Amino acid sequence: MAEKAVLGFLQTNDQISDSHQFAASVGVGHTELENVIKSLKGFEIVDAQEITREKYMVNGSPEALFFSAIPPEGISRNTLKEKLGIETFDIGSKAAAKNKWIAFDKDLVKRKVESVEDEVKNLLTRINNGEVVSDQVINDLKRRKLIVKQTWKGYSLKRGPKYVSKRKKAATDLTREHIVSGDWKNQEFKEYNVNAEAPAIQVGYLHSLLEVREEIQNIFLQMGFEEMPTNNFVESSFWNFDALFQPQQHPARDSHDTFFLETADRTKDLPEDYLEKVKRVHEFGGYGSKGYGYDWKRDEAEKNLLRTHTTAVSTRMLYALAQQETFTPKRYYSIDRVFRNEAVDRTHLAEFHQIEGVICDRGLTLGDLIGVLEDFFSRLGMSKLRFKPAYNPYTEPSMEIFSYHDGLQKWVEVGNSGMFRPEMLLPMGLPEDVNVIAWGLSLERPTMILYGISNIRDLFGPKVDFNLIKNNPICRLGI
Numbered sequence: 247m248a249e250k251a252v253l254g255f256l257q258t259n260d261q262i263s264d265s266h267q268f269a270a271s272v273g274v275g276h277t278e279l280e281n282v283i284k285s286l287k288g289f290e291i292v293d294a295q296e297i298t299r300e301k302y303m304v305n306g307s308p309e310a311l312f313f314s315a316i317p318p319e320g321i322s323r324n325t326l327k328e329k330l331g332i333e334t335f336d337i338g339s340k341a342a343a344k345n346k347w348i349a350f351d352k353d354l355v356k357r358k359v360e361s362v363e364d365e366v367k368n369l370l371t372r373i374n375n376g377e378v379v380s381d382q383v384i385n386d387l388k389r390r391k392l393i394v395k396q397t398w399k400g401y402s403l404k405r406g407p408k409y410v411s412k413r414k415k416a417a418t419d420l421t422r423e424h425i426v427s428g429d430w431k432n433q434e435f436k437e438y439n440v441n442a443e444a445p446a447i448q449v450g451y452l453h454s455l456l457e458v459r460e461e462i463q464n465i466f467l468q469m470g471f472e473e474m475p476t477n478n479f480v481e482s483s484f485w486n487f488d489a490l491f492q493p494q495q496h497p498a499r500d501s502h503d504t505f506f507l508e509t510a511d512r513t514k515d516l517p518e519d520y521l522e523k524v525k526r527v528h529e530f531g532g533y534g535s536k537g538y539g540y541d542w543k544r545d546e547a548e549k550n551l552l553r554t555h556t557t558a559v560s561t562r563m564l565y566a567l568a569q570q571e572t573f574t575p576k577r578y579y580s581i582d583r584v585f586r587n588e589a590v591d592r593t594h595l596a597e598f599h600q601i602e603g604v605i606c607d608r609g610l611t612l613g614d615l616i617g618v619l620e621d622f623f624s625r626l627g628m629s630k631l632r633f634k635p636a637y638n639p640y641t642e643p644s645m646e647i648f649s650y651h652d653g654l655q656k657w658v659e660v661g662n663s664g665m666f667r668p669e670m671l672l673p674m675g676l677p678e679d680v681n682v683i684a685w686g687l688s689l690e691r692p693t694m695i696l697y698g699i700s701n702i703r704d705l706f707g708p709k710v711d712f713n714l715i716k717n718n719p720i721c722r723l724g725i
């Protein structure tokens with residue numbers, strides 16, 4: 247409709263000077279006309295110049311508004327006040343009374359004349375039709391808030407270089423019919439708007455933690471590691487602590503740090519002969535160790551808990567490996583939830599995902615550990631590492647790992663590591679010359695840093711904003 251009107255009008259007229267007036271004259275909304283103008287301009291069918299105009303919104307004078315609100319039979323003050331609002335009522339009543347247009351009879355307001363000439367309105371219409379008036383008049387009208395200046399944007403149109411009186415509907419696709427009929431030769435084809443937004447497709451989104459988990463999993467797989475089965479959040483104290491040569495009175499083993507189970511609170515199946523060896527190494531040592539020399543209690547080892555580290559799974563895997571006839575070197579990794587009854591703060595929850603790497607082979611040294619840490623963290627994009635001696639009950643030597651983070655401009659603690667103690671490995675039955683190097687870090691910390699999340703509750707838990715997950719960029723580590 248609007249396109250037909252424009253192209254039709256320009257067929258016989260050189261110009262459409264004011265799109266607003268033209269829209270009003272052909273009875274279409276200016277917005278609809280604007281879209282047509284933009285499209286015709288896009289195809290150079292018309293040449294459109296933007297024009298801006300200043301226009302005064304005619305509010306009409308309060309006295310005229312007051313008068314025109316009184317019906318012939320008169321009206322009560324209150325009704326009129328509601329109708330006009332207190333401001334227009336007050337100003338209007340005074341001016342209308344002064345002009346002897348109205349009369350008050352008790353509560354009633356009545357007209358004294360048939361009609362009134364709204365000088366103000368007429369003046370403004372003349373101004374809008376371009377009649378020049380002095381600024382003094384304008385400012386006076388402004389002061390009386392009778393006019394509001396409004397600028398509006400319009401267009402003046404001329405025929406464009408590719409003007410046609412009727413636009414052939416641009417084809418969106420080149421179809422077989424076009425080819426067969428040959429009319430593709432003079433067919434208008436809609437240009438592909440490569441900037442057009444694709445419709446938002448509702449798809450699932452990987453939680454950022456799982457994005458980073460996948461990246462780190464790929465790094466382990468590329469380094470020849472195989473995943474350990476971590477599908478048991480509940481673990482026995484034996485595999486979580488005792489088998490790791492962690493003494494039963496170690497502070498981490500009390501309920502301040504560990505979630506012990508109330509129901510199903512005890513494990514029934516522990517490997518008897520291995521348990522004896524663990525008991526002995528805790529009590530008396532052996533394998534060159536003097537042990538802890540305390541009275542080791544089976545029932546303490548039988549207590550079930552929520553695992554505090556995935557190192558418990560590493561222990562089961564190393565024990566299983568030791569039961570094999572012949573020893574085969576292994577590279578294991580795990581990435582799964584662990585639970586610690588710790589104070590919750592901006593970076594710590596009572597559970598997090600631990601990432602662990604374990605290498606079990608003959609003659610491994612601390613140098614091998616440092617080497618594999620350099621390799622692993624460089625694939626995470628962390629090339630500058632520093633190592634600080636540390637202590638874990640189950641590794642000696644142990645090292646905290648630090649990386650210089652260019653973005654944060656500081657050294658960040660990025661994990662912990664060590665060589666599993668012989669008191670842990672030999673009772674399992676692993677050959678004397680087999681050493682096991684291992685390291686661990688969390689999944690949450692790198693994810694928070696990579697996605698710039700300062701509070702862990704925004705990353706994990708009921709308060710996570712789904713949009714954050716939706717709009718998070720994909721994670722590509724080490725690039």
Ligand code: FB9
Nearest residue numbers: 600641659660661662663664684685686687688691692695
């Ligand atoms: O993840 C940690 N830090 C980290 C890791 C990566 C990272 O990447 C950024 C993109 C650049 C940033 C930070 N940490 C380990 C270090 C600290 O955050 C520490 O304060 C918190 N630690 C957790 C335990 O908190 C109680 C992180 C978690 C952790 C600590 C140690 C181990 C695993 C997880 C371990 C181990 C281990 C040691 C020897 C043998 C086997 C396993």
